[in-house]
Amino acid sequence: MKDCTKDAIINAEIQLRKISSIIKLKGRKILTNYPITPPQFIALQWLIEEEELTIGELSKKIGLAFSTTTDLVDRMEKTELVVRVKDSNDKRVVRIHVLDKGKDIINEVIKKRQNYLGELLDGFTEEQTDQLNELLGLLLQQMENVSKESN
Amino acid sequence: MKDCTKDAIINAEIQLRKISSIIKLKGRKILTNYPITPPQFIALQWLIEEEELTIGELSKKIGLAFSTTTDLVDRMEKTELVVRVKDSNDKRVVRIHVLDKGKDIINEVIKKRQNYLGELLDGFTEEQTDQLNELLGLLLQQMENVSKESN
Numbered sequence: 001m002k003d004c005t006k007d008a009i010i011n012a013e014i015q016l017r018k019i020s021s022i023i024k025l026k027g028r029k030i031l032t033n034y035p036i037t038p039p040q041f042i043a044l045q046w047l048i049e050e051e052e053l054t055i056g057e058l059s060k061k062i063g064l065a066f067s068t069t070t071d072l073v074d075r076m077e078k079t080e081l082v083v084r085v086k087d088s089n090d091k092r093v094v095r096i097h098v099l100d101k102g103k104d105i106i107n108e109v110i111k112k113r114q115n116y117l118g119e120l121l122d123g124f125t126e127e128q129t130d131q132l133n134e135l136l137g138l139l140l141q142q143m144e145n146v147s148k149e150s151n
Numbered sequence: 152m153k154d155c156t157k158d159a160i161i162n163a164e165i166q167l168r169k170i171s172s173i174i175k176l177k178g179r180k181i182l183t184n185y186p187i188t189p190p191q192f193i194a195l196q197w198l199i200e201e202e203e204l205t206i207g208e209l210s211k212k213i214g215l216a217f218s219t220t221t222d223l224v225d226r227m228e229k230t231e232l233v234v235r236v237k238d239s240n241d242k243r244v245v246r247i248h249v250l251d252k253g254k255d256i257i258n259e260v261i262k263k264r265q266n267y268l269g270e271l272l273d274g275f276t277e278e279q280t281d282q283l284n285e286l287l288g289l290l291l292q293q294m295e296n297v298s299k300e301s302n
Contacts, residue, residue, distance in 0.1 A: 005272075005280070008272070008277075008280045008281065009272060012287065013261070015287040015288060016170070016174060016287065018291055019167070019171075019287060019290060019291060020170075020171040020174050021193070022294050023167060023168075024214075025214045028214055045168075063175075063176045113164050113168070114160050114161060116297075117160050117163055118160045119293075119297050120290060120294060121156075122293075123292075124286075124289065124293075126159075128286060128289065129163070131282060133159055133166065135275075135279060135283045136163065136166040136167065136170060138279065139170060139283070140170060141274075142270075142272075142273075143170070146270050147173075
């Protein structure tokens with residue numbers, strides 16, 4: 001591997017680590033105005049994106065143990081963010097369905113995150129924003145490829 | 152705001168959210184081979200980068216409560232990752248100093264993260280990698296500017 005490539009990898013790792021950490025802190029700050037916790041935000045996002053998931057599927061997506069995910073879903077069911085729904089064909093299969101209250105909160109939180117990103121991209125030219133999106137898309141695609149290879 | 156800009160912001164927010172979440176899961180997976188937890192990894196990183204910090208300073212950097220940060224430092228001191236050092240001029244000021252064991256672990260974990268990023272950047276041309284680094288640098292700079300404005 002060429003030294004310039006190695007330096008570029010070291011640099012990209014540092015920058016992505018810092019950006020992720022700042023986004024995480026910013027995301028947590030936004031959530032202080034809403035009645036959900038950071039793990040609930042992550043779970044609700046996945047449940048909305050995938051329409052609905054079983055607890056087992058959700059626990060894999062969010063990287064938490066099955067028992068921790070069950071507790072998370074219990075608390076979200078109590079606060080009427082989600083509801084457990086039995087599969088009409090197989091009553092043993094239970095899926096988590098996000099209620100309107102949960103969807104509304106996620107939409108508002110994501111709008112706040114978009115506003116923040118909009119402030120950041122104010123310092124970018126239109127061309128730079130497009131380039132950034134293109135390269136982030138490529139990075140995501142590579143993440144999916146690498147994850148498929150390792151499975 | 153133009154519609155294309157709005158779409159670009161929405162797109163960038165989704166992509167950064169997904170990338171952060173994949174990096175977080177990957178980081179957690181890497182840590183399963185090391186005797187430190189994810190919050191300990193984040194704290195050690197900051198302590199190494201800033202050379203040393205008080206518990207108050209550290210708690211601000213990692214976004215955790217003072218009492219949670221104290222517990223975190225207590226556990227890291229027990230496992231000999233860090234040590235509390237009194238300021239030579241003002242004995243009331245205590246700073247957290249990372250021991251060699253802590254530094255070695257962080258170096259190894261970061262090498263593993265770099266290997267992963269190297270795999271991802273294998274699908275990039277040299278020009279794309281340079282562009283990505285440049286744009287991530289610009290994004291980080293904007294993050295610092297926006298955070299200064301809001302303080």
